[in-house]
Amino acid sequence: MSRDFGWHELLFVLGGLRWTLVLSAVALTVGSVGGFAVALARVSRSAPLRTLAIGYIGLLQGTPELMQLFLVFYGLAVLTGVQIAPWPAVILAFTLYASAFLGEIWRAAIQAVPATQWEAAFALGLRRPVIMLRIVLPQAIRLAIPPTVGFLVQLIKGTSIASIIGFVELTRAGQLMVNVTFQPMLIFPLVALMYFAICWPISLLSLRLERRLDVGRRAIEGAAQPT
Amino acid sequence: MGYVFQFGVVWDHRWDLLNGAWLTLRLSVGAFLIGLWLAGLLAYARQGASTPIRKVAAAYIEFFRNTPLLVQLFVLYFSLPMLGFRFSADQAALVGLSLNFGAYGAEILRGGILSVASGQIEAAQALGLSRWRIFRHVVLIPALSVCYPALASQFVLMMLGSSVVSAISATDLTAITNTLQSTTFRSFEFYFVATGLYLVMSLMARLVLMLAYRWLFPPALRGRAA
Numbered sequence: 401m402s403r404d405f406g407w408h409e410l411l412f413v414l415g416g417l418r419w420t421l422v423l424s425a426v427a428l429t430v431g432s433v434g435g436f437a438v439a440l441a442r443v444s445r446s447a448p449l450r451t452l453a454i455g456y457i458g459l460l461q462g463t464p465e466l467m468q469l470f471l472v473f474y475g476l477a478v479l480t481g482v483q484i485a486p487w488p489a490v491i492l493a494f495t496l497y498a499s500a501f502l503g504e505i506w507r508a509a510i511q512a513v514p515a516t517q518w519e520a521a522f523a524l525g526l527r528r529p530v531i532m533l534r535i536v537l538p539q540a541i542r543l544a545i546p547p548t549v550g551f552l553v554q555l556i557k558g559t560s561i562a563s564i565i566g567f568v569e570l571t572r573a574g575q576l577m578v579n580v581t582f583q584p585m586l587i588f589p590l591v592a593l594m595y596f597a598i599c600w601p602i603s604l605l606s607l608r609l610e611r612r613l614d615v616g617r618r619a620i621e622g623a624a625q626p627t
Numbered sequence: 628m629g630y631v632f633q634f635g636v637v638w639d640h641r642w643d644l645l646n647g648a649w650l651t652l653r654l655s656v657g658a659f660l661i662g663l664w665l666a667g668l669l670a671y672a673r674q675g676a677s678t679p680i681r682k683v684a685a686a687y688i689e690f691f692r693n694t695p696l697l698v699q700l701f702v703l704y705f706s707l708p709m710l711g712f713r714f715s716a717d718q719a720a721l722v723g724l725s726l727n728f729g730a731y732g733a734e735i736l737r738g739g740i741l742s743v744a745s746g747q748i749e750a751a752q753a754l755g756l757s758r759w760r761i762f763r764h765v766v767l768i769p770a771l772s773v774c775y776p777a778l779a780s781q782f783v784l785m786m787l788g789s790s791v792v793s794a795i796s797a798t799d800l801t802a803i804t805n806t807l808q809s810t811t812f813r814s815f816e817f818y819f820v821a822t823g824l825y826l827v828m829s830l831m832a833r834l835v836l837m838l839a840y841r842w843l844f845p846p847a848l849r850g851r852a853a
Contacts, residue, residue: 462783462829464790466801467822474814478630553693560695564794571698584705592694592702599693 405581413587416573417594423569424556426491431498431555438503440532443510453503460500466561469493473565486567494559501551509544510536546610553599553606560595570594636811637820647803648824650717654799655786658724662785663778665725666732671762673737684733691730697791699723704795720792720799728785735777739770772844779836783829790825800824 403409441453460468473489513536521531563572574591578584637644672684691699703726704719714722743766751765771778793802800821808817 459826462787462826463822464787464801464825466790466793467818467825470818471815471822474808474818478815481630557693557695560697561791561794563697564791571695571701574698575701578705584701585709588698588702588706592690592698595694595698596690600689603689603693 402582403580405577405583405586409577409581413570413573413577413591413594416568416570419568419573420556420559420570421598423490423494423559423562423567424552427494427498427555427559428552430491430495431502434495434499435502435506438499439506439510442503442507445528453507457500457504460497461504465493465497465558466564468497469561469565472496486562486565489565490559490562490567494555494562497558498551498555501554502548505547505551506540506544509540509547512543513539542613546606546613549602549606549609553602556599556602557595632816633813634816634820636813637807637816640807640811640817643803643807644800644821644824647798647800647821648828650797651786651789651799651801651825652828654717654721654724654792654797655782655789657721658728658785658789659782661721661725662728663732665729666736667767669729669733670736670740673733674740674762688730688733691727692734696723696727696788697794699727700792700795716792716795716797719795720789720797724785724789724792728781731781731785732778735774735781736767736770738777739774740766742773743770769849772849775840775844779833779840782836783832786832787825787829 438453438456441449442457444450444453469489472493473484473486476489476492477483517535517539518531521535526535559569560571562569563575566572568576570591574587578587581587669684669688672680673688675681675684700719700723703723704714704716707714747765747769748761751761756765789799790801792799793805796802804817804821808814811817
């Protein structure tokens with residue numbers, strides 16, 4: 401005995417889609433704050449701070465996202481002594497994950513700003529925080545935007561694994577509807593199409609930004625050529 | 628906190644964990660080899676003369692890069708049997724990882740192919756080489772040396788990402804860990820050790836791939852990035 405895949409079922413899947421978007425948005429926002437701190441620590445003059453940031457990034461980029469999620473989920477349970485709901489674990493795990501990746505992306509962007517910019521600013525007598533804030537970061541942001549938008553796609557797709565610990569986002573909602581309607585041939589491809597409908601435009605945007613930036617950068621390099 | 632960590636039970640199951648790690652490694656290497664071959668075909672198709680074939684290859688690449696691996700695996704393992712394609716979980720895992728890697732690899736190869744100077748290709752055409760031979764010897768091999776580092780990173784990403792095959796009950800390191808933690812009630816300890824195993828595997832893979840790069844492409848053979 402099984403239900404048909406009708407309006408109610410479709411609405412349920414769309415409800416899951418909403419949580420995929422919420423989770424991605426929260427992880428991106430909170431992860432950005434963390435990622436900014438990681439990037440600054442990564443390019444800081446203090447060696448222990450740099451090492452700490454390298455270790456943090458290496459640990460989160462060198463282990464599976466799914467394992468991080470399990471560790472946070474069961475780790476929180478160990479710390480608090482009670483089994484917690486999936487959502488705090490999911491939000492914490494994806495925020496940590498995003499902060500490591502964004503930290504590394506932004507580190508690269510900060511270091512891509514030519515050293516001569518630093519030297520020129522020092523020669524003008526500016527102090528380090530002022531140079532970072534007023535001269536380097538504004539240029540780094542331009543370089544960082546396309547890969548950051550690209551990472552958003554990775555993040556949105558990645559949130560699908562939250563389904564494995566029972567967080568009802570798009571993938572889990574699809575699974576649940578497969579269980580009641582027994583129509584995997586219809587529902588899983590539909591779920592895939594929904595992800596595609598969100599991720600593809602973002603990928604295209606990232607590519608377009610990258611091309612536009614490349615043109616800009618070439619113009620700068622061209623201008624800097626000795627004549 | 629009143630929790631007492633017990634890692635002894637993890638040690639008792641070390642061979643099960645290593646067996647899982649071994650399958651993870653075999654799956655990743657297998658998917659890398661099949662996926663690279665597929666990536667070569669896709670990259671060739673994307674450069675090809677026929678517009679429909681170019682479009683199909685582009686659509687394949689975009690689809691696999693913009694949907695989650697987990698959902699791709701669900702389609703392979705739960706949806707396709709309805710059409711009569713039936714895989715075991717481990718087979719579906721290998722097929723899914725390969726198809727997925729093919730799409731990422733194709734984009735990486737395309738970047739490498741674009742780095743080959745058109746003068747090289749024109750020279751090969753002037754020598755009367757066939758389209759396929761030009762692609763293979765003049766374009767693909769120098770391009771491979773350019774995109775090797777990106778392919779190596781992608782391999783490590785896939786190996787880590789392969790942990791999601793546990794969700795279709797393939798028997799990789801993550802799935803074995805899931806089973807062990809649920810029978811021993813030592814979740815944190817098992818996931819902690821398994822995470823460490825993944826970390827060691829990804830570091831080892833990076834090291835081996837870097838050494839292989841030096842051996843495969845001595846400086847004289849390397850193409851130049853555009």
